[in-house]
Amino acid sequence: MDNRHILSAAIGGLLALGLVSGNANAADKMNMEKCWGIAKAGKNDCSSNKSAHSCAGQATRDNDPMDFVAVPKGTCEKIAHGALKEM
Amino acid sequence: MLENFARAIRGEGLLPDNQVICPNYSAESAVGVYRNNYRGNLRGALAIAYPVIQKIVGQNFFAMMAKKFIENHPSHSGNLHRYGAAFGDFICALEPGLPYLADVARLEWACHLAYYAQDADPLDLARLAQVVPEQYESLRLPVHPSCGIVKSRYPITAIWHAHQPGMPADFRINLDDGPTIALVSREEDEVRVRALQEADALWLHSIRAGIPLGVATFSTLECYPNFDLQAALLNLLPVLTA
Numbered sequence: 504m505d506n507r508h509i510l511s512a513a514i515g516g517l518l519a520l521g522l523v524s525g526n527a528n529a530a531d532k533m534n535m536e537k538c539w540g541i542a543k544a545g546k547n548d549c550s551s552n553k554s555a556h557s558c559a560g561q562a563t564r565d566n567d568p569m570d571f572v573a574v575p576k577g578t579c580e581k582i583a584h585g586a587l588k589e590m
Numbered sequence: 591m592l593e594n595f596a597r598a599i600r601g602e603g604l605l606p607d608n609q610v611i612c613p614n615y616s617a618e619s620a621v622g623v624y625r626n627n628y629r630g631n632l633r634g635a636l637a638i639a640y641p642v643i644q645k646i647v648g649q650n651f652f653a654m655m656a657k658k659f660i661e662n663h664p665s666h667s668g669n670l671h672r673y674g675a676a677f678g679d680f681i682c683a684l685e686p687g688l689p690y691l692a693d694v695a696r697l698e699w700a701c702h703l704a705y706y707a708q709d710a711d712p713l714d715l716a717r718l719a720q721v722v723p724e725q726y727e728s729l730r731l732p733v734h735p736s737c738g739i740v741k742s743r744y745p746i747t748a749i750w751h752a753h754q755p756g757m758p759a760d761f762r763i764n765l766d767d768g769p770t771i772a773l774v775s776r777e778e779d780e781v782r783v784r785a786l787q788e789a790d791a792l793w794l795h796s797i798r799a800g801i802p803l804g805v806a807t808f809s810t811l812e813c814y815p816n817f818d819l820q821a822a823l824l825n826l827l828p829v830l831t832a
Contacts, residue, residue, distance in 0.1 A: 506808055510726040513819035518719050520824070545638050 537571040538579035539586045548572045599625050600664055632660045635670040639702040640677060642753040643695050646688070655684065671706055675699055690744035690765065697746050700738030700774040701781045707736035713830040727804030731797050736776035737829040739791060747772045747785045777828045789814035790822045794829070 542548070547562035547570035562570040566584050579585040597603040598621045605617045612620045633656045637644055644652040659680050665673050678699060682692035713731065721729065740746065745767040752761040773786040773794075786794070789810055796806035810817045823830075 506804065507723075507727065509811075509819060510803060510807060511723040513823055514718065514723075514726055516820045517823050517827075518715060545641075 535573040536576045536579055536587065538574045538582065539571045539589050540566055540568040540584040541574075541579075541582050542567065542570040542572045595621075596664070599628050601625060601661075628665075629657075629660055631670060632665060632673055633657070635673045636660075636677060639671075639674045640695060640698050642698055642750055643677075643681070643691065645753045646691065646694070646749075647686070651686075655681065655686075658684075671702070674702075690742065690746060690749060693740065693742035693744055693746045694749055697740045697742075697750055697772050697774070697783065700740050700772075701750075701783065704736040704738055704774045704776045704781045707734075707776060710734050710831040712832065713827060714832045717832070727802060729803040730800055731803065732831045733794070733798040734775065734829045734831050736774070736781075737794075737798070738774035739786070739794070740772045740774070741769065741791075742772070743769050745770050747783055750783050773826075773829070775829045782828075789817040790825060793817065793819075793822055794826055797830075 537548075542562050542565070544562050544564050544567075547567070568584075568586065569589060571589070574582070574585075579587055594603065594605060598605045605621055615623075633653070636656045636659065637652070640652075643655075647655070659674075659677060663676060663680070667673065678692050678695035681695050710732070712734075744765055745763055747770050748763050748767070750772070751757065752763060771786040771788065771791045773784055773791075775782050792813060793806055793810040796809065797803070801809075807817075807819050
């Protein structure tokens with residue numbers, strides 16, 4: 504198989520598989536809202552001045568009502584324990 | 591003044607009392623309060639970046655390592671997520687009796703970087719379909735900013751997976767399983783770690799260096815005649831971008 508053929512066979516095969524790559528990327532980071540009470544420990548976006556830590560990613564327990572993550576607008580209230588205001 | 595303050599916080603000097611405006615405490619104890627918070631923040635940052643290391647060595651030993659590390663590595667950024675890059679090298683020099691520990695730490699740092707790396711659009715197959723085959727050779731495929739590769743003499747991928755939350759405590763890993771190349775990526779906002787074949791790793795290394803698809807593929811085939819480009823593309827699709 505000559506070199507060029509290797510490339511066209513591989514890419515052709517890839518395209519033929521018709522993979523739909525997950526386009527659920529964060530293409531639009533606009534239109535986000537802060538959602539309190541849903542962050543996993545260590546995965547919060549930023550700290551409130553009431554919580555016991557000083558930095559994003561430092562939440563020490565799950566669903567701390569004093570930590571938030573940014574979520575697309577309108578989704579926070581659909582999430583269990585999610586609150587648009589800090590408790 | 592700031593330089594003095596930084597030195598005092600690191601415990602390398604004292605501030606004269608008249609430089610601390612604090613009626614109820616001596617300069618020494620006021621700086622001590624600040625220093626404790628500073629160290630506590632850095633220790634917290636390390637614990638967040640290196641959960642597997644902490645799980646392997648236990649909290650007490652981890653705290654001791656963190657204390658030593660913090661003493662010798664001042665924070666250089668206002669962003670605590672950037673703190674701790676050298677922890678793997680530090681562990682390596684410490685020789686804690688677990689030969690794989692330093693490489694596991696390097697893998698965890700790659701995961702940490704991956705988590706906070708910038709977003710990039712995934713490779714658009716519809717656009718790839720429009721490229722004429724004559725141009726495949728000169729295609730350059732950008733690699734996602736979250737992509738990291740860590741090589742080790744030890745099975746660090748298996749060790750990392752065995753220490754993830756929710757994994758059973760009874761596992762068996764043979765340290766002689768041979769070298770590993772760990773690929774770190776972020777997919778759907780989740781950091782993933784998997785083992786990479788040598789040929790795929792070499793190819794990805796070239797692609798990431800901006801080498802066109804043709805040269806990257808043919809030079810990989812020279813070293814690894816069994817290299818399967820289509821399998822590699824499929825396997826590495828999540829780390830390729832538009």
